[in-house]
Amino acid sequence: MIVVAGEALIDLVPREPGDPLSPLTPARGGGPYNTAVALARLGSPVAFCSRVSTDAFGASLVERLEAEGVDTGPVQRGPEPTSLAAVLPGPDGSADYAFYTEGTADRLFALPGPLPAGARALSLGTCSLVLEPGASAYRELLRREAGRGVFIALDPNVRPQLIADPGGHRSRLLGLLPHTSLLKLSEEDALWIAAGEPGGEPAGGSGGGSAGDPLEAAARRWLAAGPEAVVVTRGGDGISVWTRRAACSVPGVPVGVVDTVGAGDTVNAALLHALDRRGLLVRGGPAGLGERDWHEVLSFAARAAAATCSRAGAEPPYADELSPAAAG
Template identity: 40%
Template sequence: MRLPLVTVLGECVADAFTVPAPMPGELALRVLPGGGPANTAVALARLGTPSRFLARLSDDVFGRLFRGHLEASGVDLSAAVRAPEPSTLAVAELDAEGRAAYSFHAQGTADWQWTADELAGADLTSTACLHSGSLALVREPGGAVVEDFLARASVTATISIDPNVRPLLVAPEVYRERLPHWCALADILRLSEDDLELLLPGCTIERACDTWHAAGVPLVVITRGERGAVASLNGERAAVPAPTADVVDTVGAGDSFTAGLLHHLGDKGLLGGRLTDLRVDDVVDACAFASRVAALTCGVVGPNPPWARQLRMPAPAAGRTAG
């Protein structure tokens, strides 16, 4: 059975990680393709979901790296825009727990320059789900264009949004202002516990879910790292534990979780439209699968999600938990 098409709209970022320098006084960087939406598109394709990526990809050295990585993973780039602007660069420093803190080089880069004409020709007739979020929704001048595109897609497709708050680039107030509108557009809102604290400081998960349901989104999933995830479907909530994993770093784990969630829902024929047939047991099963995908991503360097065959392999010996 061929799974339904998921279209992902957003950025592709060069993630540069510090590595031991060959000479004193030098800084060496290892550059991997990243960016939340791109990671999600790659993870979907590797899991076996037809994945199309709407992106503005530069022809610079990073843009060529992105194209090779995406195409090797099976992502459809037929609707991607060849952008004259440079690629976005993020330099990541990892803490002792493998969590990344980023500094961004993103002024005037390709990812944020969407125009209405560039998206007007995108064919959505075969798209069961459109996923977007992160910086593409809030960075100007293209953010408003992306929002309008989501509104158009919501007529026929399930809409999935991951805010992926980046306070170093965009003030959290901007996300807070736009979030009620996103909830009115979206069927699925997936975010991390860190995002929750930035969006609604001091707010409990239960209260946040109720707030976002009231704004219009039926399914909210909040990932909590090693404590698993909490899912809320129109107020009916369930906690899903995280599997054990040997954590190398957590880069891209949330994006892999989102991909696992969408893949599983698509596999069960639940994507497309307003999720009216979705039940909380379906959500729990999807989150459990998504957590496995995220755990495997934590076991390798950088945003390198697993292939479907790796999900069929025996689980590794227990290590540090991740979600």
């Protein structure tokens, strides 16, 4: 089983794309929440570990998880309100967010007892790593499970508008790398983190996958700190991976983009699913993959992300919508 830990929240999406003052439609979301749903749809056994409100929004969040087949046994419940994120879509389908998280349930997450029996991987990230006091409990959970030999996947999913202390947050993220097997980031995440490192590129730079790519330089630094693979999503330009023995990039899959909400979370789920199908959700597993295998894994993730981008909201694909052979 794969355990996904982190926030569940409600996205408030303008009914009219590009008009933030149009009526808002609530949609269930949050990076870890979307990842758990995507894993379930792909056919991976998955559990969700978070603190979710007992209000109507929280009840709806849990109901959807259960309907999708996600194990909600590790979910903590509390009377605090559900976090809200106002989605501000751009003209190209990209999304920005305004968060409302003061006193909400997910940020009061407490370190849980043992994970469900059979848990062999833990995926963690997004706002859950920023908002205290829950952020400290999530980091402690990551370190505890890594010490028990559990495969750790880290998806920082940086939201600068939530980060009061950028230097401190970068330092805490980098401090998790020795415990991490798979580090997955967006290009924007990677450049933001690298900007605060000695010799790092300024935020907003561009990689593009060419020689002298600042993302590759950053990925090599992070690999030296502990992860076995660093995967960077580049939007429509595709996905890249670096390991100590291989490097590989695949192009994006052309698709009519409705919006990009949940695309990165789908990539995270697809990577975990594809590695799981290959029996590689173990410490040391990703390090053994060669370029050809990584090309198959990344291509599968790119197709899954394209499917998500082709429809409104975080609606990841089901397994039968993707080529079975590509999943391993």
